[in-house]
Amino acid sequence: xxxxxxxxxFRMLFSVLIALLISFVLIFFVSEEPxxxxxxxxxGPFKSKRNLGNVVESMVPLIFTGTxxxxxxxxxxxxxxxxxxxxxxxxxxxxxxxxxxxxAGLSPFVAICLAALAGAVFCTVPALMKIKTNSPELVSSLMxxxxxxxFCTFLLMHFLQDPSVGSASYKLPAESELFTLVKGTNxxxxxxxxxxxxxxxxxFLFKTRTGYELxxxxxxxxxxxxxxxxxxxxxxxxxxxxxxVAGMGGGVELLSPIYSRFSWVSLLGYGWDAIIICTLARKxxxxxxxxxxxxxxxxxxxxxxxRYTDVTLEIVQITQGIIILLVVAEQFLSGMxxxxxxxxxxxxxxxxxxx
Amino acid sequence: xxxxxxxxxxxxxxxxxxxxxxxEDVSIELEKGEIHALLGENGAxxxxxxxxxxxxxxxxxxxxxxxxxxxxxxxPQDAISKGIGMVHQHFMLVPSLTVAENIILGVEPKKGGVFxxxxxxxxxxxxxxxxxxxxxxxxxxxxxxxxxIKQKVEILKALYRGADILILDEPTAVLTPQETDELFIxxxxxxxxxxxxxxxxxxxxxxxxxxxxxxIMRSGRSMGTYEVKNITTEDMSRLMVGRDVxxxxxxxxxxxxxxxxxxxxLSVRNGQGVLKVDDLSFDLRGxxxxxIAGVEGNGQSELIDSITGLNKSYKGQIxxxxxxxxxxxxxxxxxxxxxxxxxxxxTSGCAGNLNILxxxxxxxxxxxxxxxxxxxxxxxxxxxxxxxIQEYLVKCKSFRQNVAMLSGGxxxxxxxxxxxxxxxxxxxxxxxxxxxxxxxxxxxxxRLLDFRNAGCAVLLVSADLNEVFSLSDRLAVMYKGKFSGxxxxxxxxxxxxLGQYMLGLKHQEEQEGVIYE
Numbered sequence: 001x002x003x004x005x006x007x008x009x010f011r012m013l014f015s016v017l018i019a020l021l022i023s024f025v026l027i028f029f030v031s032e033e034p035x036x037x038x039x040x041x042x043x044g045p046f047k048s049k050r051n052l053g054n055v056v057e058s059m060v061p062l063i064f065t066g067t068x069x070x071x072x073x074x075x076x077x078x079x080x081x082x083x084x085x086x087x088x089x090x091x092x093x094x095x096x097x098x099x100x101x102x103x104a105g106l107s108p109f110v111a112i113c114l115a116a117l118a119g120a121v122f123c124t125v126p127a128l129m130k131i132k133t134n135s136p137e138l139v140s141s142l143m144x145x146x147x148x149x150x151f152c153t154f155l156l157m158h159f160l161q162d163p164s165v166g167s168a169s170y171k172l173p174a175e176s177e178l179f180t181l182v183k184g185t186n187x188x189x190x191x192x193x194x195x196x197x198x199x200x201x202x203x204f205l206f207k208t209r210t211g212y213e214l215x216x217x218x219x220x221x222x223x224x225x226x227x228x229x230x231x232x233x234x235x236x237x238x239x240x241x242x243x244x245v246a247g248m249g250g251g252v253e254l255l256s257p258i259y260s261r262f263s264w265v266s267l268l269g270y271g272w273d274a275i276i277i278c279t280l281a282r283k284x285x286x287x288x289x290x291x292x293x294x295x296x297x298x299x300x301x302x303x304x305x306x307r308y309t310d311v312t313l314e315i316v317q318i319t320q321g322i323i324i325l326l327v328v329a330e331q332f333l334s335g336m337x338x339x340x341x342x343x344x345x346x347x348x349x350x351x352x353x354x355x
Numbered sequence: 356x357x358x359x360x361x362x363x364x365x366x367x368x369x370x371x372x373x374x375x376x377x378x379e380d381v382s383i384e385l386e387k388g389e390i391h392a393l394l395g396e397n398g399a400x401x402x403x404x405x406x407x408x409x410x411x412x413x414x415x416x417x418x419x420x421x422x423x424x425x426x427x428x429x430x431p432q433d434a435i436s437k438g439i440g441m442v443h444q445h446f447m448l449v450p451s452l453t454v455a456e457n458i459i460l461g462v463e464p465k466k467g468g469v470f471x472x473x474x475x476x477x478x479x480x481x482x483x484x485x486x487x488x489x490x491x492x493x494x495x496x497x498x499x500x501x502x503x504i505k506q507k508v509e510i511l512k513a514l515y516r517g518a519d520i521l522i523l524d525e526p527t528a529v530l531t532p533q534e535t536d537e538l539f540i541x542x543x544x545x546x547x548x549x550x551x552x553x554x555x556x557x558x559x560x561x562x563x564x565x566x567x568x569x570x571i572m573r574s575g576r577s578m579g580t581y582e583v584k585n586i587t588t589e590d591m592s593r594l595m596v597g598r599d600v601x602x603x604x605x606x607x608x609x610x611x612x613x614x615x616x617x618x619x620x621l622s623v624r625n626g627q628g629v630l631k632v633d634d635l636s637f638d639l640r641g642x643x644x645x646x647i648a649g650v651e652g653n654g655q656s657e658l659i660d661s662i663t664g665l666n667k668s669y670k671g672q673i674x675x676x677x678x679x680x681x682x683x684x685x686x687x688x689x690x691x692x693x694x695x696x697x698x699x700x701x702t703s704g705c706a707g708n709l710n711i712l713x714x715x716x717x718x719x720x721x722x723x724x725x726x727x728x729x730x731x732x733x734x735x736x737x738x739x740x741x742x743x744i745q746e747y748l749v750k751c752k753s754f755r756q757n758v759a760m761l762s763g764g765x766x767x768x769x770x771x772x773x774x775x776x777x778x779x780x781x782x783x784x785x786x787x788x789x790x791x792x793x794x795x796x797x798x799x800x801x802r803l804l805d806f807r808n809a810g811c812a813v814l815l816v817s818a819d820l821n822e823v824f825s826l827s828d829r830l831a832v833m834y835k836g837k838f839s840g841x842x843x844x845x846x847x848x849x850x851x852x853l854g855q856y857m858l859g860l861k862h863q864e865e866q867e868g869v870i871y872e
Contacts, residue, residue, distance in 0.1 A: 207731055207733065208729050209720060209721065212731060216706060216717055219707075220702075220703075222702055222703040224706075226685065226695070227685075227717035228685040229717070337372065338370075345370045345376050346370070
């Protein structure tokens with residue numbers, strides 16, 4: 001049904017448009033210089049190489065967590081522990097970089113691998129709890145994020161802390177840093193990794209046996225069970241793979257040129273953003289880079305706008321919120337969709353009569 | 356006779372959001388005080404037309420004229436306020452409440468404007484039951500009364516809300532022949548008191564018995580309205596189906612081979628602890644079709660769930676090809692070459708939001724033909740999908756179309772294609788043709804017979820008596836978890852007799868631990 005897919009895309013773009021329009025109206029209400037603010041929001045990211053760099057850099061963590069969430073949500077496992085998994089991944093990478101003293105090349109490799117492992121273990125806990133105690137993963141994973149935050153903060157303060165700077169680790173050694181791809185920006189090799197992960201995520205979900213099992217279970221668990229699919233395996237595996245990607249994302253982000261120390265003492269929100277990415281990408285990892293680009297562009301624009309005009313950064317939160325509300329509201333534009341389908345059906349009736 | 360038209364529906368068109376054209380151009384006209392049959396196959400658009408009349412669906416084109424005035428019916432509440440009542444096929448009653456409470460639900464008599472006046476509720480409910488000669492104790496709880504009575508409660512509910520036009524959606528589908536007789540007496544009384552009744556059915560003999568006129572529908576169009584006494588059942592069925600229906604299959608005598616499925620002392624309790632299958636033992640051999648008839652809810656679902664591995668908490672033994680499946684997973688059982696057509700295609704038979712291809716391989720994607728250790732062989736799967744779509748005559752644009760976008764009959768064909776394409780030795784078919792158009796039903800039945808002729812063992816559970824009669828080599832009637840009857844000579848059984856077994860009025864002589872071999 002191609003027309004249905006086209007309509008879906010149209011609806012999404014329309015939602016984005018409405019959200020932007022509402023945000024612009026709000027800007028007109030709160031700002032002394034609304035036109036300047038809006039122009040800055042839209043053109044700001046293109047104004048300098050550094051600004052453009054900012055857009056691309058901030059895509060990286062979004063692609064990672066977005067892909068992780070796509071995998072878990074495809075299996076209908078509403079695990080929100082990507083947030084904590086990402087955080088833990090960052091801490092593990094920092095610990096490896098600081099404590100193991102590995103040579104360049106090997107250091108980031110080991111750090112990212114262990115970060116992925118930590119993310120996997122972390123995100124599997126809600127799955128195990130679901131299987132063993134039937135607790136909903138939504139609740140347990142949500143709570144676990146705070147566990148991750150305070151556990152990481154504890155480790156930071158006791159083992160990694162640089163007393164001279166307060167709540168941050170010692171400076172990360174140069175051997176562990178991911179190298180930059182574009183001079184004059186912080187665009188780093190992690191971007192390539194993120195893109196590879198998005199493609200692999202797509203291949204996993206749509207081309208492998210396990211991915212098929214995941215999606216089947218996600219769409220209709222009773223049907224999957226009836227077909228002979230091992231549901232327990234799906235619950236476990238989907239959240240584990242999601243965790244791998246999230247943890248890896250945390251590791252990559254921390255080792256990027258953006259950070260010189262581990263200094264995350266509050267949750268960064270990439271896990272929440274991932275839900276936006278997943279919604280915009282329609283649970284297909286292949287589209288996460290596009291969704292991430294959009295979100296990164298909007299945020300970079302907003303932060304430039306906040307710097308140069310009297311509109312605060314939070315306006316972008318409103319825009320995001322409206323987009324998500326409209327995209328997930330199934331009945332939004334349903335009348336229009338119905339008319340479109342009815343028109344097609346009537347046309348094909350006429351065709352049949354002619355034939 | 357002077358015509359007194361109460362309701363007209365003119366040129367109704369209804370297209371569903373999945374693109375299915377349920378009503379293309381349907382017109383119907385009701386006279387006051389008649390029982391008007393709405394006749395058509397499953398999927399002909401009868402229910403849709405009535406949903407439009409009852410305000411559940413809004414039409415894309417056409418007009419509705421009630422008592423000479425064009426009206427728009429926006430919701431069921433709106434329909435009720437205009438004097439239109441509907442009794443659904445699946446009852447809309449609250450089982451834990453009493454009959455009286457169900458009747459007054461939503462229009463309760465109030466005490467002091469706030470509290471429900473229970474005494475008055477009982478008296479008004481009783482009053483209305485008396486008025487229409489319904490013999491019902493309005494104080495009894497709905498979950499304790501039999502199906503036939505539940506239906507009467509539904510009718511009373513509509514009458515209490517002031518319905519002049521009463522829509523009955525396949526009212527006899529869940530009734531035994533005896534309960535049907537009783538219902539018909541009530542309906543005639545209602546007609547004589549000036550109510551207009553729309554009787555949706557595809558059972559010709561019932562229409563002959565009780566209806567004055569019949570509007571016949573076929574694939575979304577009305578084929579005309581006829582005086583029932585002037586039209587033969589043969590003509591009705593021809594108009595309904597578009598060709599002569601083959602009600603009996605030409606089939607050769609069964610050649611039963613080895614036992615494929617052996618059930619011994621099977622007892623199953625449902626989630627509430629109620630005993631649904633009671634110490635049942637039987638064998639199913641290759642090359643035969645064992646039909647199980649019975650009113651729904653007499654343990655058929657529990658029996659099937661246990662055999663197919665969906666339910667693991669049963670007592671007794673189930674052997675599939677000699678293997679005790681007590682510890683086998685669903686996958687293990689499927690690997691023993693058992694196919695399963697589930698009772699409810701949308702809840703467990705398919706994933707509506709996935710495409711046809713993805714729905715065709717859920718039971719065989721691990722076959723080396725379709726996947727390696729990790730990767731799916733996409734091209735091979737696509738080729739095979741096209742083959743299956745052609746072989747099973749699935750009407751669709753391509754295998755990329757989502758299953759939810761197909762009509763009921765085509766969804767069932769996808770399921771049957773999936774289950775049959777593995778080359779099964781045992782087929783468990785639960786209501787394989789329910790809600791499926793004639794063409795598809797005939798196709799599926801033919802396939803079942805082909806498999807039986809090729810030596811496959813078939814267990815067929817069906818509420819469609821015609822189906823079990825025409826296909827079964829042996830026919831069992833299930834009543835309260837036991838076989839109340841087992842007939843080896845199916846041709847010798849009459850429908851009335853079967854009805855008595857289904858109702859539990861008759862039992863074959865019972866022996867402890869009888870094994871039906």
